[in-house]
Amino acid sequence: MEMLKKLFSLEGKTILVTGGAQGIGREIANHAAAIGADVVIFDLQGKKAEQAAKEIAETYGRRTYSRQVDVTDYEGIKTALKQAVKEMGQIELLFNNAGIVIQKPVIESSPEEWKKVIDVNLNGVYYVAQLFGKYLIETGIKGSIVNTASMSGIIVNYPQLQASYNTSKAGVTHLTKSLAYEWAEHGIRVNCISPGYMFTELTSFVREDWREKWAELTPMKRLGKPEELAGAVIYLLSDSASFTTGCELVVDGGFTII
Numbered sequence: 001m002e003m004l005k006k007l008f009s010l011e012g013k014t015i016l017v018t019g020g021a022q023g024i025g026r027e028i029a030n031h032a033a034a035i036g037a038d039v040v041i042f043d044l045q046g047k048k049a050e051q052a053a054k055e056i057a058e059t060y061g062r063r064t065y066s067r068q069v070d071v072t073d074y075e076g077i078k079t080a081l082k083q084a085v086k087e088m089g090q091i092e093l094l095f096n097n098a099g100i101v102i103q104k105p106v107i108e109s110s111p112e113e114w115k116k117v118i119d120v121n122l123n124g125v126y127y128v129a130q131l132f133g134k135y136l137i138e139t140g141i142k143g144s145i146v147n148t149a150s151m152s153g154i155i156v157n158y159p160q161l162q163a164s165y166n167t168s169k170a171g172v173t174h175l176t177k178s179l180a181y182e183w184a185e186h187g188i189r190v191n192c193i194s195p196g197y198m199f200t201e202l203t204s205f206v207r208e209d210w211r212e213k214w215a216e217l218t219p220m221k222r223l224g225k226p227e228e229l230a231g232a233v234i235y236l237l238s239d240s241a242s243f244t245t246g247c248e249l250v251v252d253g254g255f256t257i258i
């Protein structure tokens with residue numbers, strides 16, 4: 001038990017979760033708090049983020065802090081990060097997770113729609129990682145970053161068409177590897193997870209027949225639950241992954257093996 005605790009505990013650490021007001025981010029924030037971390041949530045939905053932070057503090061007895069942050073707003077992230085560090089003391093971990101999807105054929109999509117998805121999913125992940133990495137390097141903290149990519153960066157989803165999303169997620173995976181190389185010498189590890197179809201708010205609004213098709217296409221014949229990503233993210237964040245960097249951990253019920 002002691003060894004297990006030493007391997008996977010996040011005790012004494014603080015984690016910043018983007019998109020932590022709901023879905024996968026919220027679930028990771030809960031799990032991180034349950035195994036010892038204090039939690040900072042940045043989300044576009046300020047009120048919901050505040051509520052999540054309050055509930056986590058009450059449930060797990062951790063220190064929490066939240067801010068309404070748009071991950072496409074570079075200056076806004078900079079200010080929020082500065083304030084979060086001031087409130088929490090030090091932040092060692094980042095779950096860089098906020099993301100959106102637009103499902104439309106390319107020929108029906110506007111340049112604005114393409115730019116919106118790339119801006120949140122790729123530029124946003126880059127901005128948060130860059131500012132957080134800069135903070136770690138300047139303070140000499142040997143931190144750990146996990147970005148949320150997707151199996152959509154590996155395969156092309158169907159029946160729904162979502163080229164902008166797929167492209168943005170392929171970008172997140174390669175950005176992860178690039179950052180892992182650049183920051184290895186600073187003792188900062190950068191990895192990503194690539195979830196398959198998970199049942200969250202993001203996917204709860206799509207057509208019922210699509211969701212049934214997704215389950216049918218997945219070898220495990222179901223969608224994943226957000227809590228089924230917690231072990232993967234905690235592993236990558238924790239000291240048990242101390243020699244792991246630039247890795248893409250695919251958690252998809254077997255979708256990408258066939």
Ligand SMILES: NC(=O)c1ccc[n+]([C@@H]2O[C@H](COP(=O)([O-])OP(=O)(O)OC[C@H]3O[C@@H](n4cnc5c(N)ncnc54)[C@H](O)[C@@H]3O)[C@@H](O)[C@H]2O)c1
Nearest residue numbers: 019023024043044070071098099150195197198200201202
């Ligand atoms: N649900 C899935 O099947 C699935 C599969 C693979 C990858 N993912 C990825 O996982 C991540 C989380 O997805 P989810 O399913 O929990 O979605 P979700 O919609 O339930 O949660 C996303 C969160 O991100 C926040 N957000 C959106 N735009 C933002 C912005 N500009 N700035 C700050 N916050 C913003 C939202 O307010 C929300 O709280 C996303 O990156 C998504 O692409 C999801």
